[in-house]
Amino acid sequence: GVDPVSRREFWDALAHLAAEGLTILLATPYLDEAERCHRVALMHQGEIHDLGTPNELRQRLGAQRMEVRTTNLAVAEEVLSPLAGPEQEILDVQRFGDRLDLLAPHPDAARVIVQEHLSDAGLEIQEILLDEPTLENTFVARLRALGEEVHDEPFPARHDHTQRTGQVAIGASRLTRQFGSFTAVRDLSLEVHYGEIYGLLGANGAGKTTTIKMLCGLVAPTRGVVQLAGWTKQLRSSEVRQSIGYMSQKFSLYNDLSIEENLEFFAGVYGVPREEREEKKRWVLEFSGLEGREQQLTGSLPQGWKQRVAFGSAIMHEPSVLFLDEPTSGVDPLARRSFWKMINRLADAGTAILVTTHYLEEAEQCNRLGLMVAGELVAEGTPTSIKAAQEGVLMEFVTDQPQRALDLLKDTSERWRISLFGDRLHVILNQDQADGERMYREKLAAAGIKVISAKPGRFSLEDVFISVVEKARSKGKARVED
Numbered sequence: 042g043v044d045p046v047s048r049r050e051f052w053d054a055l056a057h058l059a060a061e062g063l064t065i066l067l068a069t070p071y072l073d074e075a076e077r078c079h080r081v082a083l084m085h086q087g088e089i090h091d092l093g094t095p096n097e098l099r100q101r102l103g104a105q106r107m108e109v110r111t112t113n114l115a116v117a118e119e120v121l122s123p124l125a126g127p128e129q130e131i132l133d134v135q136r137f138g139d140r141l142d143l144l145a146p147h148p149d150a151a152r153v154i155v156q157e158h159l160s161d162a163g164l165e166i167q168e169i170l171l172d173e174p175t176l177e178n179t180f181v182a183r184l185r186a187l188g189e190e191v192h193d194e195p196f197p198a199r200h201d202h203t204q205r206t207g208q209v210a211i212g213a214s215r216l217t218r219q220f221g222s223f224t225a226v227r228d229l230s231l232e233v234h235y236g237e238i239y240g241l242l243g244a245n246g247a248g249k250t251t252t253i254k255m256l257c258g259l260v261a262p263t264r265g266v267v268q269l270a271g272w273t274k275q276l277r278s279s280e281v282r283q284s285i286g287y288m289s290q291k292f293s294l295y296n297d298l299s300i301e302e303n304l305e306f307f308a309g310v311y312g313v314p315r316e317e318r319e320e321k322k323r324w325v326l327e328f329s330g331l332e333g334r335e336q337q338l339t340g341s342l343p344q345g346w347k348q349r350v351a352f353g354s355a356i357m358h359e360p361s362v363l364f365l366d367e368p369t370s371g372v373d374p375l376a377r378r379s380f381w382k383m384i385n386r387l388a389d390a391g392t393a394i395l396v397t398t399h400y401l402e403e404a405e406q407c408n409r410l411g412l413m414v415a416g417e418l419v420a421e422g423t424p425t426s427i428k429a430a431q432e433g434v435l436m437e438f439v440t441d442q443p444q445r446a447l448d449l450l451k452d453t454s455e456r457w458r459i460s461l462f463g464d465r466l467h468v469i470l471n472q473d474q475a476d477g478e479r480m481y482r483e484k485l486a487a488a489g490i491k492v493i494s495a496k497p498g499r500f501s502l503e504d505v506f507i508s509v510v511e512k513a514r515s516k517g518k519a520r521v522e523d
């Protein structure tokens with residue numbers, strides 16, 4: 042539940058302590074966090090399956106990541122997925138909000154295959170970019186080689202919302218919510234369409250949960266209008282409730298009920314027809330990997346498993362509008378993939394989905410993103426367009442003293458410009474790339490820090506998020522929690 046800005050500060054603090062000689066051992070299911078460690082051990086079922094620096098692990102995968110942008114991602118995924126597998130020219134296909142990621146040992150060969158198949162399917166390729174694989178790619182590939190698979194049980198869908206695809210499902214017009222004299226959400230307007238996955242991002246306390254609660258009728262706005270699944274009034278009626286699903290951040294299941302009892306309860310509350318209940322409950326158990334454990338008390342499940350059951354409970358009634366507030370907190374990479382496969386399927390079937398997350402690699406799975414700072418929506422667009430709108434140029438420096446380099450540059454430039462990813466220093470330059478690079482090289486050289494390499498990089502969503510939040514803060518838009 043910690044937001045990216047605070048997380049980066051936390052990691053800077055850890056890097057500092059490590060540079061002073063402290064040994065730190067930490068556990069995380071998030072591979073973008075693992076990228077910041079000196080060495081990483083990939084553990085599965087009680088055994089270590091790989092160990093090395095993030096770079097070594099990436100190299101061992103022996104593949105490049107290809108970002109493919111095309112006219113219809115759902116169709117492209119359907120066409121390319123069957124070609125992927127171990128020993129193939131395409132090792133893996135993963136769908137994101139506005140691109141597909143492929144892992145390919147020989148990108149040139151893979152490119153020909155992709156072009157051929159997509160053109161046969163009548164799709165136009167807009168762009169193919171090559172990049173390094175992420176640690177998450179590496180970990181998922183490793184797990185698959187061990188025979189682990191992404192849970193992909195077909196959902197027993199009985200309803201179809203595709204006839205509404207493209208229409209407005211969630212509409213907010215100048216929504217404001219005050220708690221006493223404090224304004225949690227100010228003048229927020231947004232639209233989410235049927236068939237769309239919309240991600241709401243923001244620092245802790247930015248107002249995301251309050252926004253979701255207003256949008257689904259749980260909190261009354263102080264001002265502004267909400268439109269939800271065609272309704273503007275009485276959003277808490279049972280009719281509206283049956284059209285929406287809500288997985289809340291704090292509460293989603295009763296700990297002192299068994300898994301089965303929770304499923305039965307939510308099937309009842311959401312009005313799942315009796316004749317559909319058994320198949321739906323069975324699906325949730327399969328999706329969660331909990332078949333045979335239905336009598337277990339929910340409170341005894343680890344967080345990641347509870348999240349799977351909660352997600353299943355929120356979609357059993359096939360809502361046309363789905364709110365997911367940090368659904369994947371504590372969920373491991375393979376299970377996260379199952380979540381997103383399912384979320385994409387629901388969107389393909391016409392469901393409108395509004396999701397919050399603090400993991401920006403995951404935010405790339407959304408079709409559109411809204412960025413909130415201190416109760417206001419300050420940026421909106423597709424993941425690609427939000428990154429493209431970022432001003433300046435990103436340079437990636439590798440130095441012999443990454444921590445000292447970070448401290449030095451942070452002290453002498455605006456903080457949001459500088460961040461450390463593992464041993465790579467990201468610096469956002471304003472000016473002409475050559476001038477900027479020279480200036481930073483001089484600063485580093487003057488302090489006796491050697492630059493091993495410097496090359497232009499591409500903005501990650503995290504670079505953008507942090508600079509948007511830090512810039513807004515520097516203009517005085519800040520909150521205690523922010």
Ligand code: ATP
Nearest residue numbers: 044220225243244245246247248249250251252522
């Ligand atoms: P997080 O990422 O931590 O979940 P968020 O973006 O979802 O944060 P909200 O939970 O919407 O943020 O909170 C926004 C602000 O409104 C916070 O300052 C919070 O303390 C305040 N707030 C929320 N609910 C109430 C309430 N019922 N009474 C008073 N203040 C509240």
